[in-house]
Every structure is written in structure tokens, then in C-alpha cells.
Amino acid sequence: MTENDRLTGCLEFVEREATPPLLMKLSIQLHFAGLSLSNTVSFIEVFGVDRVRSTVHNWAHKADLQPEPGRSPNHVAVDETVIQLDDEQYRLYAAVDPDLNDLLHTQIEPVRNNAFADQFFAELREKHDVDDAIILVDGAAPLHRACRKHDLEFRYERHGTPNSVEHVLREIKRRTTSISNCFSNADAETADEWLRSFAFAWNQLI
Secondary structure (H helix, E strand, C coil), X not given: CCHHHHHHHHCHHHHHCCCCHHHHHHHHXXXXXXXXXXXXXXXXXXCCCCCCHHHHHHHHHHCCCCCCCCCCCCEEEEEEEEEEECCEEEEEEEEEECCCCEEEEEEEECCCCHHHHHHHHHHHHHHCCCCXXXXXXXXXXXXXXXXXXXXXXXXXXXXXXXXXXXXXXXXXHHHHHHCHHHHCCCCHHHHHHHHHHHHHHHHHHC
């Protein structure tokens, strides 16, 4: 099943919507490709469909999009950074297949510590076959400790993790700061949902 087919299958709520399913799907894809909610609404107005930003936002979240599980990458680049959710700062963990530039897994936590790093790798292993992969990490001690705990082979990248994961993190930070209607008054759970959908769209577009 292709990613596009999966998006169509996720739109089970369209029976209650007056908007044509094709426009709903296109709106979701455009939004996660980088178009703001306001600009997405303006785009579908060209087709004679008048919707508000919250409607497009709800389409994206109701679709419950997630990156496809079951990958078996040779390398996995893992990094973490700080993002802003409303007035609070959180740690964003991300894992990327640097060979394909696919976003494999994300996780948002309130602080950086060993327990959250351990949980991130546990969830990554549940979703993907990474036991034989080489994990590429920077100097963050919690990531090193978690790799050892899960018996994962890792390689310390002196000058930071590969450009693939840095590129993804930069794009996520750009979206969470420049497009305020994505994360204005959002809690961590809502942001987690958005990130899973973002990962789905990212893997389609790269």
C-alpha cells in the first residue's frame, strides 16, 4: 500500500463532510508540506470551498496519519533539540534514516534525561527493526547510555549527526516557530499528533 493510499484510507470521516475528499486530502498534504492553515484555506477557496482554519486543522488530526512502521535501516541518525510549545520549552527527539532521509520516529518530552532517552529508543525498536543498525549520535550522554542499555551499536559523530536529521529538525523548528497557528495554545499531546502527521507527509515528499 502506498503512502497516498494510506492517506485515502485514513479519511473515514469524509462521509460527514461536505468538502470533496480530493480537496480534503490535498489540503492536508499542502499543510504538512509547509503551507500555513490560512494559506491552505485560501487555496481551497479557489475551488469554491469556504472553510475556516480550524476545519483544516481538524481534518489533519482526524486523519490520524503516522509514518509507516517496519523499516529496516542500515543507519539511524538520532538527535534532540529544544522546541517551543506556546510558552513552554520541550525536548524533541527525532530518528532519521540518513540513507533515505525518512523520518522514522519523533517524541516530545518536557526535559532531557536518561528515562526519556531510554523510552525513545524503546519505542523506536517497537516500530522499526533497528537492532542491527548503526545509531549515529552526537555527544549527548543520555543517548549514549540508552544505546548501551538497548544493546545498540552506536557511533559518535564528533561534528554532529548527519545533515539528514539536522535538516529535519531545522524544518520542524521552522514550522513550530514561524507558523504560529500550528502550535498556538497547543499541548504536548497535540504537538505529538502533529509531528506524526508531519513525519507521514515528510516521507511522502522527500
